[in-house]
Amino acid sequence: MNARLAILLCAHVAITLLMPVLMVGLINRTKAWWGGRKGPRLLQSGWDLLRLLGKRPVVSTVSTPLFRAGPWVVLSASLLAAQIAPLLGPLAPLQFPHDFVALAYLLGFARLFLMLSAMDVGSSFEGMGSAREASFTAYIEPALFLLVGSALIGTGQTSFAGLLGHWHASSNFVWLAAPAVLVLLVLLQAEAARVPVDDPATHLELTMIHEVMILDHSGPELAAMQSGAAVKMTLYAGLIAAMVNPFDPLTHPVQAIAVTLLIVSLVAVVIGCIESLLARLRMRSVPNYLLLASGLAALCLLAAGQLEMIG
């Protein structure tokens, strides 16, 4: 049993380290397919990261050490948060009561350093990007807690892995699964800067959010920023996977891992399709989109309370 647990935890860590590369590859391939192109290799983003690691960085003359430390803070905090997030069902390497608070705030810590290291170069573009990132997160931040609250009322568990992994056994899951997946998807789009919130492929500084914040980063620091964003994307996709994964990893480890990988890949394909078929929203409509997601999460919570009262 313990050996199995150790293998599962290793699998979790491996997924958080490798899956980000594959997800980016899958998204790019999907977009290429819709565009009628062949597209890059699946692991191309991994090679890109390695190439960036070998480059000498160029830093702005007005920057402080914060500028170069920031990306590594972002990467470490995101990786640590990914160890709290359940990916394989009710299991995570770091697990304790109310650990979802730690997860949300670790991501907040990563975001703070992302924004500060952007503002360190004193560029208006990057200030604008930070302002957007900061205010858009404020609109979406309650959503995760509302969702966790709905799962918590259904399952009675207190750890993130427990309440998300066991949610499908609870009576209110039938009603709440679809909206919950939707909310998590919007959270992913907001946190990992995907269309329709942000367009990673845009070329105009004035319309960027995430890309404009890493405009001045280069070499290994750029690699850290990009992999940090990819880790966050994998984290949210993993939350969706853990929520709908019907297998208990402790009894059916192979199936659980396979289903998780499948769902994460599926999420990547869905993101790719959305990015190919939709344009990004106008900047002033993005808050409404995010507030809708938060509102949906609030409805989830009210429904969970109501279902609990009836049931």
Place this chain on the structure above:
Amino acid sequence: MNALHAAHAILLLGVIACLLPLRNAQRALAGVATQLLATLLVLYVALPVALGGAPLEGELAWAYPVGTLKIRLDALGAFFLCWSLPMTLLGSVYAVGYLRRFYKSDRHVGVHHALLNMTSVAFLVVYTADHALIFLLGWEIAALAAWLLVIWDYPNQKVRFAGFNYLVSTHIGLMFLVAAFMILYTHAGSWELGQFGDWLRTHPGAERNLVFVLLVISFALKSAFFPFHSWLPRAHAAAPAHVSALMSGVIHKAGLYALVRFLLLMGRPDEWMGWALIGFSLLSAVIGALYTVGQRDLKRLLGYSSTENVGIAGIGIGVGCLGLAWGNGALVILGFAGGLLHVLNHAFFKCQLFYAAGSVYQATHTVDMERLGGLARLMPWTAMAFLIGGVAISALPPLNGFTSEFVIYSSLFGNQALAPWARVALVGTAAGLAFVGAVSALSITRAFGVVFLGSPRDPKVAHAREVSRWMLVPTLMHAAGVIVLGLVPVLGLALVERSAYLAVAAVPDVEPVATQTLRSLADSLTRVGLISAALALAIGLIWWLRTRFTAGGGRHADQSRTWGCGYAATNPRMQYTGSGFSWDFSLRFRGVMSLLRREQKPLGYFPAESHLATQCVDAVEQRLFTVIRHGDRSASGFSQRLREDDPRIAFAGALVAVLVIVALILMREGSLP
């Protein structure tokens, strides 16, 4: 008990020494030295009590109208004393650095230090009083000392206005407090707080509700809850930095102390009181956070964030109050422990932030964000202190702000024993708290990014230098506290758990549940500390790997200009401004904030003049003056329409007077038998 009396005496001797005709430096030395002695004495007495020792009791014989005065130091008072006095001491040390340039002038710096000593005396009095009159005495000493400290720069008219604004507000609060005490005295027949408690416990009903409301309004005015905060931004902007720090971090925590004290006296409050406290506190937290976003003045911003943070602590206390009402031991422990822990943590990081802001003011003579910039390279220590405090105030790991919010979150989430709708309401509160956290992260990013990063927006700022050690040392000591409490949160929990237990005593048969909750909470907090340590380690490790194994890993990197989209010859004034950073966000909340915007757009083919000024003013204050103006107008309009020589009015007035007198007599008759 004797040590406490000795501390009183030493502090008062210090006051006298500060006022002696010595040189300013000697007066300051006397103040700081006596503070140090008194602090050591008080820690020697209070720390064991806070950590679980027996409460201390004592009596003072006083002349006739007052009688014997009871003094009592229990875990709650000891907890507040344990950090209030040391922080006041650090504030006095900072004051030395801040006021040193006046030593050679003819300003009497001793008065300032004497007032700081009086503040410590007020803490000793308030936190040990078991007698309502003594409590009021301490309360009033603190208020007056704070007012006099605020108006240090009294030749400035704005400072005087801010000071009087504060004085009026705090005395309105005092009136509510006195009203509540008068009701309590008529029923309890004694000024002792214990007797007040006996009546409060045994007489739930309309009159107890009235007392509760009066007390909450008074304490809310003291701690600057919304909408009783209108004095706060002005006072914090006007006062010297250490005074703002002490007011926000330490002095106004007396309001929360008194709130918890009276909840404990009440034993089992009603359910609505808990909900009211939670709603009121959440409102304060949200509005306070939103207002921080719009401010240009760094110290005003920090002032509003006090409103936000007392709100967060108030949520914890409200949850504890609900736990008392429902007899739920777990909620009582989590709520009170979370609320009190946040009070402690807030004191640590808020003082630190104000000290850093004061250093900025000292070095650049302005706290207007739009003139600052690039200070991180000029004042690295101050910048580091502000960053640490900022991360802590946004409740982010690995620092202490996160630990107390974690406890408050765990009180809001997950209690199986509650009704579904109650759980929904608590989770909704948690979501509100998450919003507050995100907004405060926004405003700290904005403040730190605009003030410390980039390049100076005003050429005068470019000559700023790091401040003296007198100011740096207190700031960095607070930073050390913030880090230690973040990495080892059980230390903070150990200080507050006895106070939380005081509340549990009111509910029968929940002691085992409470103990178990506390144990699992300590367990979770240890893990939170470990996660924080892991985060620090991971950052270190990845940074080491990066410098060891990647290109350009050494200290030297190629340098170039910031990417400016091909337009690189920019003026530092063209950096993103603080107002620009927050304008879009603030606009979405213009319903609760009053945003003023005066602009003249460039017109025509050869635009000559154009300007833009934006300002975020306090809606409550603005509303207050609007209401007063309208009231004044309608009253004067009414009196103009009345004619003095009209006999009908005289008859009507006399008739009303007769009716009132008759009614009073009838009521009196009715109550006689």
